[in-house]
Amino acid sequence: MNDTLRGLLGLPEQASSVARDIDMLHLFVILTTLLGAACVGLVALWFAVRFRRRPGDQLTPRVQANPWWEAGLIGALTCLFVGWWVIGYRQYLHLQVPPIGAYEILVSAKQWMWSFAYPGGQRSLSMLVVPVGRPIKLVMMSRDVIHGFFVPAFRIKHDVVPGYVSVAWFQAEYAGTFQILCTQYCGTSHSTMRGEVVALAPADFALWLQGSRQPTRAAEAEEAAERQATTPGGDRLDISHLAIDGDPIDRGRRAAARHGCLSCHTEDGQRHIGPTWRGLYGSRVELADGRSLIADAEYLTRCMMDPLGNAVAGYQTVMPSYRGTLDPDDAASIVEFIKCLAMADAPAAVANPSLPTQPYRVGPP
Amino acid sequence: MSRTPFGEQAITRVFLGLLALATTSLVLSSHDLGSGQLPVALGIACIKATLIALVFIGVALARPSHIIAVILAAVMSSAMIGLVIMDVMTR
Amino acid sequence: MTPPAQDSTAGAKSYLVAETTWSSWLMTSDHKRIGIMFLAATFLAMLLGGVVALILRIEHLTPHHTVVDAMTYNRLFTLHGVIMVWLFMIPAIPAGLGNFLLPLMLGARDVAFPRLNLLSFYVYLLGAGITLSAMLMGGTDTGWTFYTPYSATSPTAVAPVVAGVFVLGISSIMSGINFIVTTHALRPRGMGWFDMPLFVWGIYATSIIQVVATPVLGLSLALVVLDHSFSWGIFDPARGGDPVLFEHLFWFYSHPAVYIMILPAMGVISEVVCTFSRKNPLSYKAIAYSSLGIALVGFLTWGHHLFVAGQSAYASGAFGIISELVAVFSAIKVVTWLGTMYRGSIAFTTPMAYVFIFLFLFVFGGMTGVAQAAMSLDVHWHDTYFIVAHFHFIMVGGTLTGLIAGLHYWLPKITGRLPNERVGLIAAALVLMGFVITFVPQFLLGNAGMPRRYYDYPVRFQALNVISTVGSWLLSSGILLAFGSLLHAAFRGPRAGSNPWGSRSFEWRTASPPITANFERPLDLVPGAYDYSVVNPHD
């Protein structure tokens, strides 16, 4: 039943944990719609025949709607529509709030390609490799204009707005390759800004992560990928390689030094103008505005973009916003650097057992 | 206008009231009211604007059908500002 | 100042032949002539936009390059959107048919400010001129939504296109003010708000939106120019701005703008249904109030365009539920129209055929819109062809069929001649078939995940795209046939009497075509505009 209707509506496969529920609502809503339109059309035609004009017709009786009928109709329709909204909004909130402990991947969008940075410091272009059966949280930034991250098979979509940290999440249900499309018009080659999600079984994923640690000439690979990604006409991007950029600690530290982060944040646990980075990742932080949360990649990225709104309690709000000046790749590598500082003596696991540290280690679990 | 328009006395009284409100606003701005600074200043501005609209523009005396558009603009602009603020504050 | 009763208008010529010089048209302050000039201008705009649409569809016959390159394609879809929205849909029924009919339906001699009305037409021409000449200078590729920061950085001619739309907005505000004042103040003694023909309610509700929402469009467009030309960065994150705010301001206008397009069409449908069913509306007040309801509640739903843009989940939820509620008003209208036919005396004429098409397409298209306010579905559908198909169902299936129905219905009023029924019905059938074949595949494409504004698409989408393109040929031939037959009838059609359809609505209580002063005697309000249960003394 589900598959037949899905086929009739042209919906793609249901490859994520949410797809099936959303499709059920979809079927319900579309069937009601079709039924409504058909009823109105048929009743109109029936009236046209039944009450067709006959010779000599001049006057018609005055018919007025019964106010109770009107009220009933309004009530019924309101209930129907609000019912749709209740189901839809619940699912929407489910889509908006990633589960705690999801595997975080930093996504950087630019005209006209996607790049991905993994917790262990690996990077890939136009190909997002994820483990099956585990929630994946995408922390997305754009370098230039608004892009839209859309995976039809997962029923997820989110705009990637420059200067902001956009978050989406999904959980692939089985291994396979699923297309990524850009849905927000972003310039000449908007329609070729595509990519793929490659969902692997957990063991395969671990192997892949390990394999990608082999040093390669990252710059060359990236260049080649960029050429390929911007060539219009390719129906499916074939970027089956990875770009690895040396030691993430090194890259992140260089970026942090370049942007002046290290003049306020220390690497060794010392309190300075800003909180130290040692052990920060994964720990619980109390914010100046009373919130209390776990410092994950999303929080750290938000701090860089909007320090004022995310200030840690007990520190002066002197940090400038890096929105617009810090490009997503640098932001990603600084986050990776902060992560590595946390893992050096792993206070994260102690501070917050619900946040698994395992995936951030390199190698098979 | 269906009723007698405002006379010189009424207009002058409202004008003096506006001057007093403006001076209040000015004096308060050099005192630190903490988080009340913005609401107080804008509250006074709203009172002044209402006075100008009601008396000077004569909204208070106009026929209801004449001020539908004005009321609508007031409602829609508050809705726009309110909903956008709600989005920005909770984003 | 002399009341027409004592005027020497008895035996006066119709407005069409009273004066025949060029300047008597170009400098006229007669609302009927201005309405016709608006209709002519918007018709030309529709032809241009339609040709562009055909090129876009032909390009999609193959997944990759077919006839134009990517850059041209992007400029063409922008051109299509800008022309169809601002040059055709928004002015066509209100400023065209509305101008012609509003004073006639109110028994007035003209609109409240006749010279402002003429100025509005020339401002429209100026705006159209600026926009189209900018398109000739290379045009712009931002899409009709002009989202920043892309529009602020696009190397194309963004500023002049935006400036043209800005000017068109001024024209729209002028017409809106004029119609509001006309409706309020120029009703004859004895005509209360609930005695007005229903079309007037549609135009009135539309005018409110035009006056209140359009300034915000002007502001957001002006800021795009400042961002683009002077790097102000009001919407540029690198300068502390917020691109999502542009979306807020833009949709604060552009969502109500879809009601600017559909409300007058709903007014047309109300008139046509009553006349050709010879029946009073099932509930006059339901139609009148729901027009206002759509206009007012429609202002508060704009945020449903931002469900995946990073808007807060709270704001999204609020916008979602308000969007669900606004649909109830449209549903009330549909049911009331259906009920109007009940126990009527229905003549299956061309305008009535378009009413049936409108009912079917509008219900389906409208409910797919409500479906998007079930928010998890919008996440999948947003910015895909599903959206494209949805708003074309409303805009083409609703507004355009409403316009064609209205033109057939009021052609005798405007020109004094009858349209050709047989050709009209054939054209209606072509329009329906072409429409379904064009846009139903686009719903499926959207479900399958094809994003909009896509020059180059994955091969698996080709079959449906080809069907859609073929449909567009049928649809355009239907529209051409309809307008061709109307034009032919306007000059060569058989003479109609003053009231060929036996309507009770007030605009038919004067000669067809009317004299320049509209009425020779003060309008007689008895029987009411929809009172089909008593004998009409005016017949």
Next chain:
Amino acid sequence: MTELFAETQDGVALAERDSLRRLGMMVFLASEAMLFAGMFTLYAAGRIRHPQAFADGVDHNLRWVGTANTYVLLTSSWCIAMAVVRLRSGSRRSALLLVSATMLLGLLFLGLKGYEYQWHLAEGDGPMAVARHDPGIALFMGLYWLMTGTHALHVIAGLIFLGYVAWRVAYRQANDRLLEVAAWYWHLVDLIWVFIWPLFYLLGRVSR
């Protein structure tokens, strides 16, 4: 300009034909108010995101100019309101004097505004230099030029309108109706300034 608002000469219209102009102006004012409402929306969102930069921007502005202009505009509003009353009661001469006073105050407003603009330009903060500031300040300065500039344009439009009406009153014996709608427009200009003043001149970072 007001020729455009000449009414339909229509015997079947409602008796109160003056209501056309009044109503037209009311609707137009509603439209104008929405234009500024959009700008205030931008200001609100900007201030929420960059409270400190906006406070700094306010402190940097010339507070005395904004304050003086507030009193100038309020007084001009009183003048024009009085002028309408006087013309209604038949004293054309004193009405014309009050209109002239209004226009002089309007010019004084523009003069002060011009001085302030000159001062900003001398500081290198002109409208063409908005992009050179730090992000939050750039947004504040962009909004400053946008909102005060649009307001100043409305002051100029109001002056032209008033001048035309004064000419009509003096030489064409026009009645108080036309002056009244012109006065309404002038009051709207005042009403908007009532909000611009605290937002751009008063609500700074610290007490002074």
